[in-house]
Amino acid sequence: MIGxxxxxxxxxxxxxxxxxxxxxxxxxxxNFSRLxxxxxxxxAYTHIFAPAMEWNSFQILFISGVIGLGLGDLALFVALPRxxxxxxxxxxxxxxxxxxxxxxxxxxxxxxxTVQMISGLIVLAGIAIAFRPSxxxxxxxxxxxxxxxxxxxxxxxxIISRGAFEYMREASIPVDGGSAAYQRMLxxxxxxxxxxxxxxxxxxxxxxxxxxxRPEISEAKGDANRRGWTDTASAIDPKTVGDTxxxxxxxxxxxxxxxxxxxxxxxxxxCYQWALSELAGGVVLAIVATTPLVxxxxxxxxxxxxxxxxxxxxGIIASAGVIGLVMGTR
Numbered sequence: 001m002i003g004x005x006x007x008x009x010x011x012x013x014x015x016x017x018x019x020x021x022x023x024x025x026x027x028x029x030x031n032f033s034r035l036x037x038x039x040x041x042x043x044a045y046t047h048i049f050a051p052a053m054e055w056n057s058f059q060i061l062f063i064s065g066v067i068g069l070g071l072g073d074l075a076l077f078v079a080l081p082r083x084x085x086x087x088x089x090x091x092x093x094x095x096x097x098x099x100x101x102x103x104x105x106x107x108x109x110x111x112x113x114t115v116q117m118i119s120g121l122i123v124l125a126g127i128a129i130a131f132r133p134s135x136x137x138x139x140x141x142x143x144x145x146x147x148x149x150x151x152x153x154x155x156x157x158x159i160i161s162r163g164a165f166e167y168m169r170e171a172s173i174p175v176d177g178g179s180a181a182y183q184r185m186l187x188x189x190x191x192x193x194x195x196x197x198x199x200x201x202x203x204x205x206x207x208x209x210x211x212x213x214r215p216e217i218s219e220a221k222g223d224a225n226r227r228g229w230t231d232t233a234s235a236i237d238p239k240t241v242g243d244t245x246x247x248x249x250x251x252x253x254x255x256x257x258x259x260x261x262x263x264x265x266x267x268x269x270x271c272y273q274w275a276l277s278e279l280a281g282g283v284v285l286a287i288v289a290t291t292p293l294v295x296x297x298x299x300x301x302x303x304x305x306x307x308x309x310x311x312x313x314x315g316i317i318a319s320a321g322v323i324g325l326v327m328g329t330r
Contacts, residue, residue: 003275004287007268011288012295014264015089016302019080021256024249027077032196033257035069035189038265042182050179057173060164061183064157069188069265072153074195075146082143086299086311090130090292091147092154094123094318097289097325099155107159115328122321130314157184177273185265289322 021030046053079088098120104110112120131144161184168175272288292315299305 003271006271007275007288008291008294010263010268010271011291012298014260014268015085015295016298017256017260017263018077019085021260022077022080024253028196028199030257031074031077032192034261035185035192037261039185039189041266042178042185046179046182050176051174053179053183054173057164057168058183060160060167061180062187064160064164065184065187066191067160068153068157069184070191072150072157073188074192075153076150079143079146079150082140083147084305085303086295086305088147089295090127090315090318092150093289093291094127094322095151096154097322098123099152100158101325103156103159113328116325119321119324119328122324123318126314126318126321129317130311181265181269290319293319
């Protein structure tokens with residue numbers, strides 16, 4: 001039980017650290033560096049302590065990482081500065097469960113029972129309430145789209161991972177949570193790296209074009225360098241980072257990346273696996289589904305994001321729907 005509660009707390013802090021690192025470094029570098037560090041930590045554990053990796057299961061877990069940790073998490077990092085940590089968590093954590101059930105139904109022909117369908121509708125209703133336009137919430141179209149893509153990636157990645165675990169059990173291959181996380185992390189790292197280096201090359205190309213077409217841009221670029229901007233192209237053109245400027249970076253800002261790495265894919269996943277080893281999966285997932293609610297006091301404390309009755313109500317309804325969906329799954 002302690003492991004499940006620690007998971008919700010760690011994942012709440014992970015989202016907050018992710019938003020802060022994204023606001024400083026941009027989504028590409030923030031996600032790439034987080035996965036790079038996670039690969040180092042989990043890789044060291046896997047190659048020293050875990051059983052040897054098996055090729056067929058590695059391929060499945062790698063693809064799961066490409067979809068979930070690569071495309072899904074990249075979309076989440078784009079959504080975070082637009083929606084905030086609280087609403088981003090609500091979308092991803094609550095929508096991933098019904099999306100996974102839907103994918104399982106379409107792909108694996110798994111029948112959805114009445115409880116699952118009703119619970120899925122409750123999740124959607126809760127999120128709709130939380131995102132209903134008000135003085136507290138101003139929905140951002142791109143942020144919502146990226147949140148949906150992140151939930152889709154997490155849900156699809158989970159189903160593919162389940163296939164890998166089933167194969168490993170049938171083939172009598174030892175299942176190790178840390179090793180599985182590392183193999184998924186490698187898939188996410190490849191996608192994140194491709195996006196990061198492609199965006200860097202595009203930013204430099206745009207900067208050169210602006211410099212050649214408008215001489216005054218060179219002065220702006222020099223000023224951006226003197227001020228310590230992370231990406232001079234993004235400092236000149238805010239559109240490259242989602243209509244928001246990257247603020248000057250500090251040495252302490254790199255701690256947000258480390259915090260996100262430890263609270264998310266390293267310690268967060270470790271506590272999640274610890275909980276699953278001691279409790280029924282339905283109980284663990286039901287507790288973890290409350291992460292968007294657990295995050296509310298932390299986002300208020302660290303981000304001054306004050307959640308009103310609408311946010312609390314929508315979050316409670318959505319989390320209740322996820323709990324019902326998990327409990328209704330055989």
